[in-house]
Amino acid sequence: MLSITGVFAQAPSDITKFQAFLSHCKLQAPGSNTAASNTVLNNGYTHGTWFHVVDGDKILFNQTGDSNRTELRDEVNWNLNSADRSLHATIDVVSQTPDNYQVTILQIHDDANAGSGPNKPLLRIYKHNNKTPNNHIWAVYKTDITGDINAHVDLGADPGGYFNVDIRLVNGNMIIDFEGVEKVNVDVSYWTFPSYWKAGVYLQDPGTATAHFDQLFTGDGSTLSKKKLEIENIKIYPNPFVDGVNIDTKSQIQSLELYNLLGKVIYKSTKVSDFEYFSRSLQSGVYILKLISEQDRTSTMKLVKQ
Template identity: 55%
Template sequence: MSGNAFGQTYNAPYDIPRFQAFMGGCKLQAPTSSTAATQSQLVNGYTSSWFYVADGDKVAFNQSGSLNRTELRHETNWTLSQGNRSLHARINIVHQTCDQVTVLQIHDDANAGSGPNKPLLRIYKHQTKSPVNHLWAAYKTDAGGSATSHIDLGLAPTGYFNCDIRLVNGNMIIDVDGVQKANVNVSFWTFPSYWKAGVYLQDAGEATAYFDELYAGDGSPGTGGNSSPTTSITSPVNGAGFTAGSNITITANASDTDGTISKVEFFQGAIKLGEDLSFPYSYTWNNVSAGNYNLTSVATDNQGATGTSSVVSISVNSGGGGGSWAEISNENFESGWGIWNDGGSDASLYTSGTHAHQGTSALNIQDNTSSSVVSTDNLSLSAYTDLKVDFWFKAVSMENGEDFWLQVSTDGGSNYTTVKSWVITSGSTYENNNFYQESVELLGYGLSNQTRIRFRCDASDNGDDIYLDEIVISAKGSGARTTSESEPSQALLLQSQISRIYPNPVKGKMLVEYELADDSHVIISVLNLSGQVIAQLENGPRKAGAHALEWNALSTSGAPLPKGMYLVRFNLNGENQVRRILISE
């Protein structure tokens, strides 16, 4: 089921974003075929006791009497000869005292053609016709509109059901919850016609239907029904070991072939640890006690279907051992590539000095292709549990919002997991033409004798460059993890963090959640891709703990922002973090 991330109730049906594409081309007819609201009135917030918002973000149609209706009549006519088309609706008939109520129609327009001025198709529920409480399709079987055939579409589901009407190459196909119920020739429907949706009572009584989805399409299959989403935990890997007291970040992938992901939940056994509403999906489980744990992720799609990942088992030890970091590789590239390899034409060994942190040589990656990578040979690391990568980098001519990634593979390079990314933005933590030193620890990745480290550039052309120098790879065995006194800033960021931004893409409003380990001064700004601050969401001291704020996608001047990519910059006690957002409506 489609959801409302903020739990708000919209004031009028047109306010609900997912209905605007279809409703924006309609007028409302009620209680007869007369116009209750014009297209302009609908867009400007029309609502009534017949037509209103239900359950926060559903459109409700209600009517009583005999042969009365509350229906959206789409005002664009079409003919079969103009190409394939379809109508999708997700409907719940929540109340019905009449015998028969129609919820979807194709109707000809007698004012624009020579049709019979009758419904060419009605999708209806009948409570007394045998078999009772079934859905039916009544359609005209001749060009004159005098003959009607009724097709049994099956028992009406309790709750929401998907109905798709597809007109393809002169045939009408009707699917209910993804199952084809009818496929008939209607090529003789040559007159201008239009879509209708709502409630139309065929006899005395009352009926109310809630619509969760309503949109027109191009006749392609798969607009109805619902396939369950899939999800898998990408980190930690199965069998990973940790030390008691560790903060374990669980990350997951999730996808849905016929919709979108609403949320991903993270479980330890039957206990829910937390959830994430936007990609990338992750949850940090803090201060984990010693023991053995089974982790799963559960993805929920926009229609409420769920999918569960395979179990990932981890062990958390009580401590001891561990040891110090052992240096595996130390490359400054003055003598060549060393253990590193180029991915192709968008990677090279730079030897001209200017962009090397020391000496004259560094690795160079650019653009965003399959060759925009540098990676190590296979590293024999099965004796170790933890890995650390220290390096210097410099960005040159990267556009605002472009980034590069550090990735790890434990299967010889067949699959890589992104560990961290660095976003280059003017006025932020990382800018062009400066050198930066980074240190990244990789915990819980299940190191093997086929471990590889890779850097990948995520830019837009060959003029956008990242230079990497003095790359040191270290490893150590299991045991307590220590943080040196020289790393207070990184330790703070592990706890003071942005929990999530959702929904992303942003549709009207956005919620930002963040956590502070200590009392901090917080500045949260929205920037365009030129680095200009166009809105400031937060600026001032905040207490330690969890915080949330809502933003309505308006600039500082109060103007709605155009669709496109933007940056959200978080300054926590002087440390910047940058996230990308997409405003889609």
């Protein structure tokens, strides 16, 4: 993988645990313009400064300048009243220069091009280093349909390393768990516009900020802070594939689910051999495969049928 600075680097799309989320995202940087389309992003894209892998399996997001960003923009819109859903992230806000007071790391944003929304975030999760109490993680959300009124909630102190954030939309309520503790539970059923997830760094002030993401995935609204362990030593090959795929693991697989990029389950099975045979009949495209083993371990990965 070649970064645009000409330095070889591991790409976030090569890291299995991020592939499901990346599969329906593009990257925006340094402004709202697209730095990497979905195809480019998922084909080994890195940027030597803004976006690459650190510590072997974590995504670095970095940016400089007021209102600049390096953010994954989920290209799949949804309505929070259509189904329960959730986003989990494990994040370390590694650094903020003194002139960068506030950096946003997660968002729910409306898509004004697809609906009649105010083109504002319903929710921002941010760190502020010049607000009392200092060095805390905050949530700010819109309290009415106009998007003009905000409520700020102190989620807790930045622990100085990785912390867990779960955003859950359940029965029209928005629930935010910080480090496994519920901090917000409010009715946001009035927010009926097509919306999407965002993750990365968005600077509300000058200066520079850097965040590392260790986990980033969506779910069905259930509590996600304690992610299930991944299945060990699993190999799925070839990938991309033309005919069928092979699944090689010493673990006993209890169930398999195959999703399209809209999150719809298109195949379920309890037998690896059945899925291997079924994969031969798949149409060309990108899919997400989820496996669960007898120890309740999980593995989720992107499959590409050519």
